[in-house]
Amino acid sequence: MNWKVRHNKKNLMALILSIDTSTEKAGISLSRNGSILAILSNSAQKEHASWLHVAVKEMMEHAGYHMKDLDAIAISAGPGSYTGLRVSMAAAKGFCFALKIPLITENTLRIMAYAASQQRDPVSTALICPMIDARRMEVFTAVYTSDLNEVMMPQALVLDKNSFENLFSSHSIIFLGTGSLKWKEFISEQHASKSIFIDTPFIASHLSEIAEQKWAASQFTDIISLEPVYIKEFHTHIKK
Numbered sequence: 001m002n003w004k005v006r007h008n009k010k011n012l013m014a015l016i017l018s019i020d021t022s023t024e025k026a027g028i029s030l031s032r033n034g035s036i037l038a039i040l041s042n043s044a045q046k047e048h049a050s051w052l053h054v055a056v057k058e059m060m061e062h063a064g065y066h067m068k069d070l071d072a073i074a075i076s077a078g079p080g081s082y083t084g085l086r087v088s089m090a091a092a093k094g095f096c097f098a099l100k101i102p103l104i105t106e107n108t109l110r111i112m113a114y115a116a117s118q119q120r121d122p123v124s125t126a127l128i129c130p131m132i133d134a135r136r137m138e139v140f141t142a143v144y145t146s147d148l149n150e151v152m153m154p155q156a157l158v159l160d161k162n163s164f165e166n167l168f169s170s171h172s173i174i175f176l177g178t179g180s181l182k183w184k185e186f187i188s189e190q191h192a193s194k195s196i197f198i199d200t201p202f203i204a205s206h207l208s209e210i211a212e213q214k215w216a217a218s219q220f221t222d223i224i225s226l227e228p229v230y231i232k233e234f235h236t237h238i239k240k
Contacts, residue, residue, distance in 0.1 A: 014071040014215045017056065017095070020203040021048040021088040022080025022108045023132060023178065027204030028055055030063050034212035036205055038063040049087045056091075067099060072220075074104040074211035076111055076203055078229030079140035079154065080132055085228035093223050102220035104211045107229060108132065108203065109154050113144040114210060115201030116174050126172040126196065127151055129164070131179025139179030140231055143167065156232040161186045168194055176200055 013033040020027050026048045029039040038059045042051045060067060075092045078085045096103045112130035124146050132140040137159050143152035157163065159182055167173060172194040175183055180197060187195055214220075 015069055016072045016074055016208060016211045017070055018074040018204050018207040018211055019088045019092055020076040020207060021084040022076045022078055027202055028059060029204040029208045030059055031208035034209050036208060039205060048084055052087060052091055070099060070101055072102045072104055072215055074207055076108040076207055077105040078108055079231040080108050089228055096223055103223050104214045105221040106207060106210050107154060109142045111203050111207050111210060112177055112201060113148055115206040116176055116198060117146050126174050127167060128174045131177040133178040137182060139182060141179060154231060159183055159186055172196060174198060
């Protein structure tokens with residue numbers, strides 16, 4: 001299916017629905033030209049699936065738009081909650097197929113890093129390390145420069161006192177996300193002065209800014225082949 005049929009280069013003021021259910025706090029936002037028109041959130045993680053469609057309908061009505069007015073859907077593709085990722089991806093694929101509009105995706109960790117970069121001096125040499133809690137002492141994490149170049153690729157990391165040792169030798173590091181609370185338990189006095197902790201961003205609002213950039217560049221995701229970015233395989237234990 002040729003999604004570019006709906007992408008009019010003469011009018012880049014796209015109306016985009018952004019969806020994130022990858023972490024504990026889910027969010028949706030409606031934006032035009034990267035500016036937020038409406039936003040809703042849900043902090044009850046077990047209710048993300050039942051909340052999402054009702055919230056989308058409510059938000060669109062409140063903003064005065066119909067689903068057919070949308071130019072694209074954007075989602076955080078993971079890593080994060082296995083169930084949460086499937087919830088947003090299934091909904092987004094359904095919307096895109098029904099409306100014949102493109103899907104835009106971005107790695108959840110990169111969205112978090114982007115949010116952090118917007119709060120810092122653009123010439124800052126501090127690295128950015130988003131972390132998502134992956135249970136026990138494990139986190140989903142990556143490290144980026146302030147202009148979002150990848151220093152450490154997204155991965156599942158079991159934290160210990162030596163984590164990031166090579167990076168601390170030449171950089172301060174900004175930590176954010178639910179997993180950063182675990183990292184605080186390991187930071188040595190030596191690295192404490194080089195560790196900067198900031199609040200976890202609301203992903204849906206920052207996703208809308210990234211989505212607008214990708215819309216303008218026609219950076220769309222193939223819906224048929226798309227799978228969540230789990231990083232770590234999901235296993236279920238079935239008793240025989």
